[in-house]
Amino acid sequence: MHSRQQQSLPHSTPATDSATVTVFAASTSWIESDAVAQCHQVAGFDGMIHVAAMPDLHPGKGAPIGAAMTSTVLYPSLVGSDIGCGIAVFPIQLKRAVPERLAARFPDLDRALDPERDADDPAWEVVDSDIPTGHVEGLGTVGRGNHFVELARIDTAFEPDHADRLGIAAGDLVLIVHSGSRGLGERILRAHTEVHSAGPAPDPAAYLTMHDHAVRWGSLNRRLMAARVAHALGAEPTEPIVDQCHNLVEVRDGVYLHRKGAAPGNGQDVLIAGTRGTPSYLVAGHAGPEANFSVAHGAGRKMSRADALRRGRAKHTVAELRRTPVGSLVVCGDRQLLFEEAPGAYKRIEQVIADLVSHDLATPVATTVPLVTYKTADVASKPRGDRRDHRRSRGGRR
Secondary structure (H helix, E strand, O other), X not given: OOXXXXXXXXXXXXXXXXXXXXXXXXXXXXXXXXXXXXXHHHHOOOOEEEEEXXXXXXXXOOOOEEEEEEXXXXXXXXXXXXXXXXXXXXXXXXXXXXXXXXXXXOOOOOOOOOOOOOOOOHHHHXXXXXXXXXXXXXXXXXXXXXXXXEEEEEEEEOOHHHHHHHOOOOOOEEEEEEEOOOHHHHHHHHHHHHHHOOOOOXXXXXXXXXXXXXXXXXXXXXXXXXXXXXXXXXXXOOXXXXXXXXXXXXXXXXXEEEEEOEEEOEEEEEEEEOOOOOOEEEEEEEOOHHHOOEEEOXXXXXXXXXXXXXXXXXXXXXXXXXXOOOOOEEEEOOHHHHHHOOHHHEOOHHHHHHHHHHOOOEEEEEEEEEEEEEEEOOHHHOOHHHHHHHHHHHHHOO
């Protein structure tokens, strides 16, 4: 992210005409008209310059997801509540990767790490600075929705030299962590919307200070979760080879660049998540100004959660959804979430990647195939005492 210390903040100026909108997807790709309509609605905001919609575009609450939006005005609602949400990739060394055995060893990532109660947890060793804003609620937890922690194997290396520079090769194991700032980002957005609704930030510098804390918090949270899982699986924590945030705003070229479900793609390596039953893609981003220097962040939903729940229950059993088409296992004690996040609720990741390649926004480096995907603790398999503890811990979770 560009250093704000070297740039002055943009002046807020109203737009005379709507901003331009570009959708980086083939005519045959699955793009909902409601999502495109949201892009044009945002393009009409004061100060908007350009809306770049990625091939994983889908409708969001008040703003499209899978879009990068430039403006002379800062709009917190265009970043949303999960400020700092992103995906990090951590190499991991394991002697044997048997999904059935490893799935049972994943820690409860719904249970927050408490600095006092859990002071002896070895995961703390990856924390090398103060916790941003001192916010400890939800620390070390994954959250719900499309967040996950996944043990995966590097499958195909399309660019072996590039992969080698990252320290990975076909057959290697990695942890993929997708999560954000949890309650901290939500608190920051709520403080704004309660007074200003979806309007601009009256004091951009003050918002950016809080925003930057949440971005750092999200990155720290991903490191903590990776460390928790590594220790639980009998491995040593490692540094991430990729850690890109896809919900943030940066000051670039004198304007505000808002990203909501879009990853920085100008020279960065990005893990673009598929589904728990399909590969994900590690890509080298080389997007230019026409794409607002951004790439997609995932497969993107093609069904609402309600539709996925209704259709999934008609087609699948819970047992079927716990074992994916690629043979991986899903750890998820929430049956509704299992259906809402079923692979069929998402677009084809291959088409998303093909659209990025055809528009010269990214080059695939390697694919990862899931072995175990953690969504939320399977409390039904835990001892009764642990289940009571888990229920008590759920009160502070979003």
